[in-house]
Amino acid sequence: MKQTSLEAVLPLSPLQEGMLFHALYDEDGVDVYNMQAALELTGELSAKRLLLALDALLERHPNLRAGFLRRRSGEPIQAIPRSVETPWTEIDLSHLDGEQQRARLGELLTEDRLRRFTMATGPLVRFTLVRLAEDRHVLVFTNHHILLDGWSLPIVFRELFQLYVREGDASTLPPVVPYSSYLEWLGRQDRAEAENAWCTELAGLDGPTLVAPAVSDTADGLLHRVALELPEQLTAALTQAARRRGLTTNTVVQGAWALLLSLLTDRQDVVFGATVAGRSPELSGVERMVGLLINTVPVRVRLDLGESLGALLTRVQEEQSALLPYQHLGLADIRKATGGGELFDTSVVFENYPIDPATARSAIPGLGISLLDDGITDTPEGAHYPLSLAVFPGDRMRLELVYRADAFDRETVDGLTARLRRLLETFVDAPDTLVGRVDWLTPTERAALVDAAHGPVRSLPDATLPELFEDQVRRTPDAVALAFRDERLTFAELNERANRVARLLVEHGAGPERHVALALPRTAESVVAILAILKSGAVHVPIDPEYPADRVSQVFAQTRPVLALTTRVLSADWPDEGPVRILLDETDALPGRDGSDLTDADRSGALCPENLAYVIHTSGSTGRPKGVAVSHRSLANMFHSHEAGFFTPEAEAAGGRPLRVALTNTLVFDASWTELLAMVAGHELHLVDDEVRRDADALVRYCSEHAIDLVDTTPGFARQLMSAGLLDTDGPRLRTLALGGEAVGEAMWRELGAVPGLSVYNLYGPAECTVDAMLARVGDAETPVIGRAAANTCVYVLDGGLRPVPVGV
Numbered sequence: 001m002k003q004t005s006l007e008a009v010l011p012l013s014p015l016q017e018g019m020l021f022h023a024l025y026d027e028d029g030v031d032v033y034n035m036q037a038a039l040e041l042t043g044e045l046s047a048k049r050l051l052l053a054l055d056a057l058l059e060r061h062p063n064l065r066a067g068f069l070r071r072r073s074g075e076p077i078q079a080i081p082r083s084v085e086t087p088w089t090e091i092d093l094s095h096l097d098g099e100q101q102r103a104r105l106g107e108l109l110t111e112d113r114l115r116r117f118t119m120a121t122g123p124l125v126r127f128t129l130v131r132l133a134e135d136r137h138v139l140v141f142t143n144h145h146i147l148l149d150g151w152s153l154p155i156v157f158r159e160l161f162q163l164y165v166r167e168g169d170a171s172t173l174p175p176v177v178p179y180s181s182y183l184e185w186l187g188r189q190d191r192a193e194a195e196n197a198w199c200t201e202l203a204g205l206d207g208p209t210l211v212a213p214a215v216s217d218t219a220d221g222l223l224h225r226v227a228l229e230l231p232e233q234l235t236a237a238l239t240q241a242a243r244r245r246g247l248t249t250n251t252v253v254q255g256a257w258a259l260l261l262s263l264l265t266d267r268q269d270v271v272f273g274a275t276v277a278g279r280s281p282e283l284s285g286v287e288r289m290v291g292l293l294i295n296t297v298p299v300r301v302r303l304d305l306g307e308s309l310g311a312l313l314t315r316v317q318e319e320q321s322a323l324l325p326y327q328h329l330g331l332a333d334i335r336k337a338t339g340g341g342e343l344f345d346t347s348v349v350f351e352n353y354p355i356d357p358a359t360a361r362s363a364i365p366g367l368g369i370s371l372l373d374d375g376i377t378d379t380p381e382g383a384h385y386p387l388s389l390a391v392f393p394g395d396r397m398r399l400e401l402v403y404r405a406d407a408f409d410r411e412t413v414d415g416l417t418a419r420l421r422r423l424l425e426t427f428v429d430a431p432d433t434l435v436g437r438v439d440w441l442t443p444t445e446r447a448a449l450v451d452a453a454h455g456p457v458r459s460l461p462d463a464t465l466p467e468l469f470e471d472q473v474r475r476t477p478d479a480v481a482l483a484f485r486d487e488r489l490t491f492a493e494l495n496e497r498a499n500r501v502a503r504l505l506v507e508h509g510a511g512p513e514r515h516v517a518l519a520l521p522r523t524a525e526s527v528v529a530i531l532a533i534l535k536s537g538a539v540h541v542p543i544d545p546e547y548p549a550d551r552v553s554q555v556f557a558q559t560r561p562v563l564a565l566t567t568r569v570l571s572a573d574w575p576d577e578g579p580v581r582i583l584l585d586e587t588d589a590l591p592g593r594d595g596s597d598l599t600d601a602d603r604s605g606a607l608c609p610e611n612l613a614y615v616i617h618t619s620g621s622t623g624r625p626k627g628v629a630v631s632h633r634s635l636a637n638m639f640h641s642h643e644a645g646f647f648t649p650e651a652e653a654a655g656g657r658p659l660r661v662a663l664t665n666t667l668v669f670d671a672s673w674t675e676l677l678a679m680v681a682g683h684e685l686h687l688v689d690d691e692v693r694r695d696a697d698a699l700v701r702y703c704s705e706h707a708i709d710l711v712d713t714t715p716g717f718a719r720q721l722m723s724a725g726l727l728d729t730d731g732p733r734l735r736t737l738a739l740g741g742e743a744v745g746e747a748m749w750r751e752l753g754a755v756p757g758l759s760v761y762n763l764y765g766p767a768e769c770t771v772d773a774m775l776a777r778v779g780d781a782e783t784p785v786i787g788r789a790a791a792n793t794c795v796y797v798l799d800g801g802l803r804p805v806p807v808g809v
Contacts, residue, residue, distance in 0.1 A: 007062055007082045010180055011187070013278075014330020015295050019146045020068050020076055022384055023119050032223060032384050033145035036113045037153060041137045042368035047090060047129055050139070052168035053160050054086050054127055060159070060170050061290050063179040064147055067122035080122070087126035094131050101132060109140060117144050138372055149294040150352040151277060156290060161363035177284075179291035185283055186328055194326040195337035201300060201323060202271075202334075208342045209261055209270045212386035212407035215345075226413045228399045228421060235397045237428045245310055245431070250350055251317040253391055255309070256423040257348050258301035258316070260416060263440060263809055266799060268303045273347035273385070276327045296331050297323070298343050305436030305801050309427050312435055347388045387413075389420075415806060418442075436801035449804050453796050455789030460640050462609050464632040466535045468639055469680045470495065470597050476682055479658060483706070484524040484687045491682075494528065496595035501532035501565075503598065504589055508563055508582060510538035511604030512611045515561040517579060519543035519570050522690050525584065526667055529565050530676070535598050537607040538563075539629075540614040542668040549573045551625060558627045559615055609633035616670045618767055628670070634770040639677045641791035645775060647681045650710065650736045650759060659683040659709040659736070662702070664693040670767045671740055674712050683710075696720040704732055712738035712763070715748055727755055738763055740772070744784045753779040762786060769793070 012020065019033050058064050066078040091108065093101050108130065117124045124144035131137055141157075148156065163170060230238070242252050254274060261270040278293040279286045286293070301316055335343060363369055386407035392398040399420060403413050419440055426433055441449065463471075477492035489497070502510075510516050516538040520526040533540040541559050543552060543566075553575050564571065564578060567585040574581075600606040613632045617625040651659055661683050663675040679685035686706060692698045700721055703711065711734060713721070718739055726734055737752065740763035752760045764786035765773030774795055776787025789795040797805045 005081050006079055007065075008080045008180065010063075010066075010078045010080065011183055012068070012076045012078060013183065013186060013292060013295070014328075014333065016068070016078070016146050016292055017076055017330065018296075018332065019144075019292075020119060023068075023117075023144070023146070027116070030114060030223075031116050031144070034113055034115075034117070035143050035145050035148070036109065037141045037157075038109060038372035039139045039141070039157070040368075040370050040372045041139060042370075043135055043366050045135075045137050045367060049164055049167055050129065051086065051088055053163035054088065056163045056168040056170050057156065057160055058084060058086055058123060058125075060173070060176055061156075061179075063291050064125060065123045066147065067118075067120045067124070068146060069120040079120075084123050087123065089126070089128045090131070091128060092131045094133050105130060105132070105138065112140055112142050119144070119146075123147075146292060148290065149277075149292050150349075151279065151293070152290045154352060155288060158363070161369070164364055174288065177286065177289040179289060182283060182286070182289060182291060182293055185280065189328055191329070191333075194329040195333070197323060197326040198298075198329060198334045199338050201319075202298065202338045202343075205269065205271065205300065205338075205343075208344060209265055209267060209272060210342070210345045211261065211264045212345060212404070215386050215404060215407045223402055224405055224410065224413075226401045226403070226410070226417050228401075228417045230397045230399070230421065230424070232396050234425065234428070235395060238397070238424055241428045241431065245314060247313055247317055249393065249397070250391075251313055251320070252424065252427055253350075253389070254299055254320075254348055255301070255313040255316050256420055256427070257346075257389055258299075258303065259423055259435070259438065260420055261346065262303055263419070263799060263805065264416075268305070268800060269300070270303070271298050271300045271344045273297070273331070273344050274299045275347065275349035278328060280328070295327060295329075296347060297327050297329070298331070298334060299348075303435055305434065307435050308432045309435065309438070310431035313427070345385050345387070347385050348391070349388070350391045350393065352392075387416075415809075419806065436803075439803070440806050441804060445806060446804065449796070449807070452807075453789065453794045455641070455793045455795070456644075456791045458640060458644070458791045460637060460792070462633075463636050464534070464607055464609055464611070465613055465635050465639070465680065466531070466598075466607070468636060469531065472680060472682050476658075479682065480684045481679055482524055482527055482685050482687065484527075485689060487524050489524060494531070495597070497528045498531035498535055499595045499597060500590045500593040501529060501584075502535035503593055503602065504582065504587070505532060505536040505538060505563060505565070506598070506603060508580060509604075510536040510563055512537040512607050513539065514604075515539045515541050515559045515615065517541045517543050517556070517559070517561040517564040517566070519545050519547075519564065519566040520584065521545065521567070521570070522667065522687065524687060527676070527679075527685070527687060529584070530667070533565070534613060534632075537598075537603040537605065537611065539612040542614070542616060544666065544668040545570045549575065552578075554625050555617055555627070558617075558625070607632075609636065616668065616767055628767040630670075630767075630770050635673070635677075637792050638673070638770045638772060638790065639680060641793075642674065642677055642772070642775075643681045644791065646738075646761060647678055647683065651683070653759065654709060654735060660686060660707055661710045662686045662688050662699075662708045662712075664688050664699065664711065664713055670771045671712065671763075673771050674738065674740075674763065675710075678710070696724040700724040700726050703734060707732040708734060710734070710736040710738065712740065714741040715739050715744045716742060719748065727758065733757075735759065736761070739778075740764065744778070746783055749778055749784045750782075765790075 023031055023033065062080045065084045066080045068078050070076050093104055096104060112128060124147055126142050128140040129137055159173060162173060238252065239249060242249050257272060258270050261272060262268060273296045275294050275296055278295045299320065386404040388402045390400040390402065401413050401417050426438055473491040473495045478490050480488050481491040481494045482489040505516060516533045518529050518533060518540060520529055530540055541561055543555060556578050561579040564581045565584060566581055568583050571581055609632045611632055612629050613635045615627045615629045617627050661675050661678045663672060663685055665672040675685060686708060688699065688702060692702050703726065718737065736759045738761045744762055760778035762776040762778060763772040765771055773790055773793055774786045774788060775790060776785050799805050
């Protein structure tokens, strides 16, 4: 383009700059800012007259001829040539029958919509006239969004129809309000004042609101659309309910969107993008201006679960009204002023229909004009976010959710659309509903969630853990129960030793609901002691030998143990006011003591399933130890659940023999019960010493030398074990890997799922729910999941208001 051919060189509006960036960022991908409007024309039509009208339209509005490029300095400009040739194509489909014609028309529309413009060469608009029959045509108007906003389209089409009637004569039309006057107005605004306003509005925000954080906003993702048209009665009721409270329907929809984002992100302080008209009343004739005046700005909504819907929406409208004078500032400038970080990845826009039906009926005598049937093509446009909402007002409000196929599936978006409607209905029917009491679920969904929440229901015997262990002793007395270094204890030997210690504890006051602290070196004796405490009926309180004296004092203060089973060295720094200590390294009271199983007659009271089995301490949210108490019934339920869904299937896969299970967790960590219960189920427990369990190479060697079948560890340490050769095929190889304590990443999930002959379990559950409340087999799902509830357990996913979260959220 030669300089002499230019009529003007203009700056860009903030949104034009953003659109130009996205258009130039990936010049080979789909340009989501290609806009398309297809008008169905019924009656006698002159293609020649229509082309004259289009020529006059481009001559009348210089900014419709613009090309967009950057100077050598990097500054973006729009260069407007004095004249252009109107991009015009005629296509005849009248020879095709109905279905063939409709299909081919859909293909043409899609091809035209996806064909990119060359941004530097104007005009960024093209027109196609498709002949369907002698008296039926479709006019396809395709433009880059950088030229026009939704407000402008009805103006453009109204003038086009007038120019058609006047055969291209624009002399009787009102003078054009030039787009350049808007750009000049922008340049006069107080930028510093606007930046301060947005900094105040976004102060204290603790991060962006992202519904698809793993998806890049510049990646080439396919767009899809789900549309919902509200019934006329609901649309009218929504409008009336808003008016009664002095609200706009825009505010109501924005509030509903904020609530939906809160559900999706579990945040009470959400931000999304909103498209604002940008047509300041300071600009004379701005309502008749053709161009891109809209802007995208952040909308921040702070949710208070104790506030009513009506009060929330009133507050949102007041807050947004206060920002009206500053909505001209570009999003990139807002982000820069407030720290430069990402703010949101969803947007809401209220759209205008390209033509007004009443105007269209009388625009051209003898010619029917209407929008082409929306179902003829599904080519969403105008958004690069993973999820966007477009709202079309009217007698039947239309909601369109446009989504990226690499971020959402159709079923999820259908659910979001239904929930959006439910929110609008709630505002109409019960505007005083508290935000924290808004019900997301239909009765059918609620029933399905309750059903899915239940794990297998099993009728279990009333048994304590000592009874379960003693049953196994009677079944396999001579099988190896416990291995530590070179020491091997059969079930009978382990049981007898535990019984002797249990009787010693009873003599010193241990019994049901009485706590006994345990702090021993990691040896076979530590497992003997755990069983002994439970056999005495007492509550096991594990104390890590590495705990500092302050933490030991805190545990003692919470649990008030009657006894502590320990050694002199490990208890040397304990507080003097603690429990009575039985020093196993110095006592000579065990030899010759009765090694038979204890009964309630031997204990200080009856041992029942409801009695506590252990109190295990976590750091808690404050960093101070928090005791979690677990009963024998809960522990026995976990035993039966794991036996049926974990231990037995793996043993059967190994030929029916007992598994060799490595206990690598610390004994004060509740996850150690997974392996301890495997021993109770008759499997061979290998208590791995501290030096080996902390060294990935040494642990891999141990597993190979002892033909270990099952290891339970965290995903992070599992990765180290894999790097050290845990899954190599030379020699005996692990059969089962159980992961817990932290999330399993997608890469590891896929990698482990592809290892032949390896069973991998993802175990999940808080200490309060007895270690493993849920279990999933890696390989049964393509992406990481925590599985289904354990036997006789219900698991619900709740939001911040303790409401069940819908499926797909």
